[in-house]
Every structure is written in C-alpha cells, then in structure tokens.
Amino acid sequence: MRIHRRTLLALALATGLTAPAMAVAQAEDIKIGVLATFEGAFTVLGEDGERGALTALDEVGGMAAGNKIVVVRGSSDASPDSAIRAARKLVEQDGVKILVGPLSGDEGIAVKDYAKTQPGVTFINGSSAAQDTTLRDPAENFFRFSTDGAQWMAGLGTYAYNEKGYKNVAVVAEDYSFPYTQVFGFMAEFCKAGGKVPSKSWVPIGNKDYSSVIAAIPDDVDAVYVALGGADAVNFLTQFQQSGGEAPLIGGSITVDQTVLTSKGRLRDVLIGTPAAGPTADTNDTPEWNAFVEAYKKQEGAFPSPSLFAHAYYIGMKAALLALEETGGKLDDDGANFRKVLSSLSFETPTGKVSLDKNRNAIADIYLTEVTEGPDGNLLNKLIKVVPQVNQTLGIDEAEFLALGAVSRENPSCP
C-alpha cells in the first residue's frame, strides 16, 4: 500500500509543479483580449459586442501588419469585480498586450483603475460609457474611441423641448454610473432649453417589478425619459404598456437599441415614435454604414442591424488594428509607440470621423433618431439628424463643464 501512496504522491507533485509552467503563454501572434459580458443580465449585449469586434477583425482577414491576430475572450457579469478578475486573467495569465473592453459603465471605471497598475498594456474601451472613465483622473493607457453616455445624448434634450414640445419630463433610469451619465447628457440640454424634470426614479439593475416605479411617475408630465438596458428595458416597457401608461417616451441610447427592439411582445405600440439619440442609427444610408451592416450580418446570430455594442466594440477593435498596422505590429517597447499612434489616430468609421481629445476620449458624430416600423415589420431607429463631432464636454468650455460636478443621482437637477 505504501508504494502506491508514494507513487500517487509523486504523480500529484509532478503535475502540480508542471501545470503552472505549461500554462505560461508563448506566442508570436499578437493576442488581443476581448472583455465583454458573456453572463448575467447583459449577456445578449456582450455577445453582440463580440460580434462587432470580430467584424473588424474579419475586415482585415484576421491579420495586422503581417501578424496573425489571436482573440482571447474574457467574461464578466457587468459587476466591476468580475470585470477586474477577467481583465487580470487576460493580462497576467494570457499575456495580452491589447485589451478591448469592457461593456458596462462601472466596469469601465474599475478597468481604468486597473489600467494604472499595468502601464505596459493598452486598454481600449468596448462600449462602457460612464463619464468619469476618461474625464476625471484618467489613465494614460486607457483609450475610448466609442464616446460616453452624455455625448450619446447630444441633440435629444433640445429636440424633445423644441420639436416635441415636452416641458415636464419624468426620468426612470438604472442606478449606476452609465445611466447617470446619460441623464446628465439629456438634462444638460433639456434644462438649458427651459424644461423641468420633477421626478427621477433610480432602479437597480435586474429589477423585475416596476409597478411602484410606474405608480410614482407624476400624472402631469408630458413624457417619460427611460434609460434602461437589455432585459430591464423590456420589463419596464411591457409593464408600462400593461398598466395603461399613456405618456410618450424618450429613450436612452440602449433603451431603444436593437437588443430591445427585436424582443417579442407588445412593445411596438408604446415604442413607435420614441425619440432617442446615440452613436448609431439603423436607417443611416451612407455606403460606409451599409457596408458595415453587411459585414456584421455575416457573424453568427447577428441582429437585423448592429446594436450600439457591436458598433462600439467594432470601433475599438478597428482602432487597435489600424494602429498595429501603422506600427508594423510591434509592441516590444511595452506598447509606448503603439499608444502614441493610437492617441493621434483619426479615422473614418461607418458613422463618420473619429478622433481623440487629450484625455483619450473620442470626438465623433451622434445620431438623433426616432423609432419607426421598417418595411418588413421590424422596429428601426429612423435617422432624424446628425449632430457632428460631439466632444466630451458637449461643446461647453472644459473648466465650466468640470464645474458642473461629477454625474450622480442628484446632479444635475432642475425640478
């Protein structure tokens, strides 16, 4: 018996010692990490983000400057902790030097903090759109080519007040940094135009029952501004419709996104005519956009039209590939040259020109849209207007903009 025990022990020892050594990566290809939500409430969004990143990769045949690109995936569940864990695994274990992601607001802030501890790795944002990821206390090696949630709202507040004639609007939004940023962007214009926001309801992510929220919406509001995403938006809209809500809606960027518009149920009655704004518009008919939609549709499980997550991950991945092409695929100086090229990168995307400001946040075109029924019965975001080259301070002087304070549940306020 003793012999057997010893043999087993030796075996266990040997495997234990060799396992870490085997796992150490050795590759000549360029590894790019893609961090998205492949689990939890935002799974559908994360999968579409991945499709966007792969679309950019397929455009260049999976090669950059003659080097093969290998994508390593990391999964989070939209909580900052899980995003950090996944990012650490990609960077410290898989050895990626470029990481595209994450998807959600607070994840972005957490990954930015982590980026400061990894100066040799370049982080390119996926679709996370909280303001303070780049505005306050930014990280030198964190780049956002996808603009933030306040930028996405450009033009919407003015449009709602002037064209739609809404004077009083109630806000229903999820309770974390991205919706704060969206509400900030909307209210900055809406309050300036003269509008009032008498009530704001903040609901937790993954909330199922909205009856108390719907009951709390004042009767005398002209419209309800909704900034909810994924399953939350579907649940709220369904219950709002069932409880006989009659106030027209104004949509946040991901509330009337393809991930929500393609869901089943009687949402179309409440949704048609809803104005919204964001980095994409489904009925955009420029040749660049149409080419992007065609390329996107080749991905497995694609939506009729790419969601803004697919778009954001596409832009991020595209930027990485362009910069790699220009540096000849070299990352041996801890990526310093690569990041220099990224900082000054300015390129044409399916949605117009994108360039970066000094905080490495994108300046890009924003699309004002309205939900309509497409020719084959699909709900689509019809393009109303393009707001050209919106920057992070929404055209306001930087010092003045910073003085408005960090976005939060209370800021801004105009009851």
Next chain:
Amino acid sequence: MNADVTQNPATPARNLLARIGTGHLVLAALLLAYPLVSSDFFLTQIGGYSLIFGMLALSLSLLAGYGGMVSLAQISFAGVAGYTVAIFGENNSNILGFGWPWWLVMPLALFFAATSSALIGWVSVRTEGIYTIMITLAVATAAFYFVRQNYTLFNGFPGYTGLRAPIVFGVNFRDPVPFYYMCLVAATLSYAAVLYAARSTFGLTLQAIRDNPRRMRAIGFDVTAHKVVAWFYAGLIAGLAGVLLVWFNGRISPGTINVAAAINVLIIAVIGGLKHPIGPFVGAVMVVLMQTFAIDIVGAERFNTLIGVFFLAIVFFSPDGILGLWGQLRQRLAQEDLRSRQ
C-alpha cells in the same frame, strides 16, 4: 460558557511532529515552496483566491459538517468585514473612510463579522434542515439588495474602491508573494483551529447536538448556546476571508456578495467534501481553476455549462465530493495491496 468547553482535554504529551502528521507536513512544504515555481498570476489569482474562498467554504463546512446547519450567508459575513474595512479604513470613493490603521480596522472587521454571524445564527438555530438554508438565503439576498440600494453607508452599486492592503515594515502585502503567504497563514490558522475545535469538548458536543439535539437537551446541554457559538466561530473565519478578499480585489461592491457568490461558496464546500476541513480548500482550488479556465476550453458562449456539468459529475460519482473520491481510491488501493501480498 465557551471558555471552559473549548479546553482541550489533557492529551498525553506526544511528539509535536507526529501529532501534526506526515500528510500535513508534506502539504505545508509544498504550499510554502509554491511561490518558487508559480507565476504571479497563479500565485494570487489562483493560489490566494483559492485560499480565501477555501476559508469561506471552511466556515460553511464548520457549520454544516459539525453542526448540521447549512448556511448560505457566509459570504454576507465576509461582506460585513469587507465593508467595515472600506468604511473605517481608507478608500478613494470620497464617502466615509475614516482612515483608521489596519491593526485597528482588522479586529473590528472580524468582530462585526463574527457578531453578525452569531446574531443570524441565533435567529436561524430555531429552524432545521432546509429551513436554515432558506432563512440564510433570505439573509444573503437581503444583504445584497440592501448594500446595493443604500448610498449613505455602502455607496450603492459601485461600492468602494481604492482599498489597500497594509504596508508593514516596508512589506506591501498586496505584492504577490507577501499576499500569498498572508493568505496561507490565515488559511492555516483557520484550518488548524477547526481541526482542533472538532476534537475539543465543544466540538464533540456540537457533533452530538447535530446527531441528536433532543437527547443532548435532556442530558442538560444548552443546545442553542452551542450552536450560536459555532456561528460566532464561523463568522470569525468568514470575516478573516472577507478582509483578505477586499485587500485582494482592492475594492468591494454588491457584486462581491451577491447570491451567485453565496452559492459559489456552497458549491465549493460540496465539491470538496464536508467530512474533513481540508475539503473546502480542495474544492476551492478545483472551482477557481474551472471558473478561470473553462472559457479557454469551450469558448465564451457555453463555459458556464461546462462548469455545471463538471460539478454535476463530481456530485453524481461521489456524494462526498473530491474527498470521497480520494477515500474510494484509497480503499481500492488497500484491497489491491492485500491481494498482491497473498
């Protein structure tokens, strides 16, 4: 009352090494030498993280294995300790953060964790079996929703960031090697304490209560008090794990203590096996390895399915977890050995 019952009955003075046992010595040597062969990632993200979750599962297996009380709220007690560190220590979320030194914050965190555990224990010892699971699940869920919606004390969804492990005598305990050894020391202490307590009068009484509470009550033991003290000890271990967990992550948010995390702890304990305190640590290593690397094996779409199937297989083939598999293997080897001697 616990002061006298935890006294070890006088054992004959034996060689200390013999008492520790060869298996433990070999294991200790391997764990001490682990930093020599492993990368930083394997040291902290696998090694340290497994030890932390092993301790959480150990605090559950202390209650479940010796006391017959399955608790899903251990992660919440870890959260109590973690939030204590964030609120009383330093954070960079600009909310609270009294900046107390670590040697003050840490005992306070452990005290809060142990006390809250004893309180919840005091409520739930009135129930048995599935009802204990239900009541602790309710506690874990309520704790999660409360911290997520409370902004004045817990800063809601984003939680606290910028929590740093202490720097003592110039050693930064968040550096991979010191952090690993810190976790190892904490885990060893918890493990030894559970082993010791299991053989003490208190431990034996607790096991007797698990097997037949009515008889123990009839003999004159205070059943509730024993159970509550067990909860207190379990809370201490969970609290220690919680402090290490926030130092490890550098942050704490409701996502740290959500229901998935609570169930994770239970899975680790069950996978490892509840019969011996080494089980939770074995389970933690398996689960952490699976959760980290499953995505590389099957891709992003179905990796949670793979993890689930693996757990199902273990529970199916060995209801006692991996420890049970080891037991079966040992039995078979012993038989083979006998046969070969004939």
